[in-house]
Amino acid sequence: MFVFGNFMMAFAGIVDFLLTAYMWIIIGRAVISWVNADPYNPIVRFLYEVTEPLLGRIRRFLPISMAGVDLSPVILIVVIMFLQSFLVPTLRQLAQGIG
Numbered sequence: 093m094f095v096f097g098n099f100m101m102a103f104a105g106i107v108d109f110l111l112t113a114y115m116w117i118i119i120g121r122a123v124i125s126w127v128n129a130d131p132y133n134p135i136v137r138f139l140y141e142v143t144e145p146l147l148g149r150i151r152r153f154l155p156i157s158m159a160g161v162d163l164s165p166v167i168l169i170v171v172i173m174f175l176q177s178f179l180v181p182t183l184r185q186l187a188q189g190i191g
Contacts (some may be wrong), residue, residue: 093190100187108180115172118143122165143168 121139129136143165150164 094105097187100190104180104183104187107183108176110135111172111176114142115169118147118165118168118172121147125162164185 098118117139121143124136131140132138146168147162147164150167154164154167186191
């Protein structure tokens with residue numbers, strides 16, 4: 093059973109890394125939105141294409157904007173931080189219980 097425990101530990105590490113990377117992508121998207129970036133730049137297009145599906149859903153269900161400020165990136169970052177605080181430790185404890 094230790095193999096499955098090691099697998100779960102590795103999976104928890106990958107999930108933690110992916111959540112952290114996505115959080116930095118969201119921060120990059122927010123910074124790009126503050127300046128007049130070229131919308132045809134491949135980096136800018138990548139940031140918009142990767143983040144818009146989740147940010148668009150948040151905007152649709154929670155139309156929160158104060159004085160023209162979009163708060164959906166903040167909400168998504170809070171959700172990511174919750175997942176990092178709850179899901180990743182849970183997976184690691186599950187892996188330790190198995191192994």
